[in-house]
Amino acid sequence: MMEVKPVTLIGSHVQLVPLSEAHVDGLAEIGIGQDFWDFMVYGKMETKDDMRNWVIDILNRAARGTDLPFAVIHQPSGRVVGATRYLNIMPHDYGLEIGGTWYGQEFQRTAVNTECKYLLLAHAFETLQAIRVQLKSDSRNERSQRAMERIGAKREGVLRNHMILPDGHIRHSVYYSIIDSEWLAVKANLEEMMSRY
Numbered sequence: 001m002m003e004v005k006p007v008t009l010i011g012s013h014v015q016l017v018p019l020s021e022a023h024v025d026g027l028a029e030i031g032i033g034q035d036f037w038d039f040m041v042y043g044k045m046e047t048k049d050d051m052r053n054w055v056i057d058i059l060n061r062a063a064r065g066t067d068l069p070f071a072v073i074h075q076p077s078g079r080v081v082g083a084t085r086y087l088n089i090m091p092h093d094y095g096l097e098i099g100g101t102w103y104g105q106e107f108q109r110t111a112v113n114t115e116c117k118y119l120l121l122a123h124a125f126e127t128l129q130a131i132r133v134q135l136k137s138d139s140r141n142e143r144s145q146r147a148m149e150r151i152g153a154k155r156e157g158v159l160r161n162h163m164i165l166p167d168g169h170i171r172h173s174v175y176y177s178i179i180d181s182e183w184l185a186v187k188a189n190l191e192e193m194m195s196r197y
Contacts, residue, residue, distance in 0.1 A: 002094045002129060004091065008121075009070070009119040009123055011116075014075055015073040016084065018069070019059065020055075020071070021059070024055050026053075028052075031082075034105065034164075038165075038167070043165070043167070044053055059169060067086060067089065069083065070084050074112065081107040084100060096124060096130060098124075098133060098135055107139040114193050118191070136176065139171070155174065155184070156177055
């Protein structure tokens with residue numbers, strides 16, 4: 001059975017550390033009022049209390065064993081620049097999802113996301129021995145879908161009328177996956193992408 005436990009993952013550009021309430025201030029500084037919340041299931045983040053409630057919700061999921069959340073720390077500056085996590089963890093099936101990922105605006109389209117995905121996927125396939133990692137996106141979020149395709153994830157299909165978001169929008173979710181036999185090619189692709197930064 002796959003055992004997913006808190007861990008710190010260290011790269012050149014980022015460090016992924018277990019999420020805690022100590023990260024609320026840093027996350028609020030970069031996350032409040034951002035447009036990307038429109039595509040996510042949590043609703044708008046307009047205040048520090050909204051961010052605190054989001055962190056507490058995610059930590060409660062972690063306590064139930066379904067999620068393993070990380071704060072993303074920018075190595076050069078030491079700043080909190082976003083969050084990501086493993087979710088929908090299926091220990092008996094050696095599968096999990098990478099998602100709930102967001103970054104402050106100045107860190108979008110930088111080495112941060114590429115290295116985060118690299119660290120999370122490497123840990124999933126090489127340490128946890130996962131056989132499947134899935135990712136999903138709101139069908140309206142084409143930027144997110146292009147990012148998944150760039151790293152080598154395979155589009156599997158669309159779950160129509162999948163979720164009702166806090167604003168009432170009925171979300172269709174586009175699913176992607178990487179399986180264990182594809183990991184070495186995806187790894188090489190990510191390493192090539194990171195070499196450009």
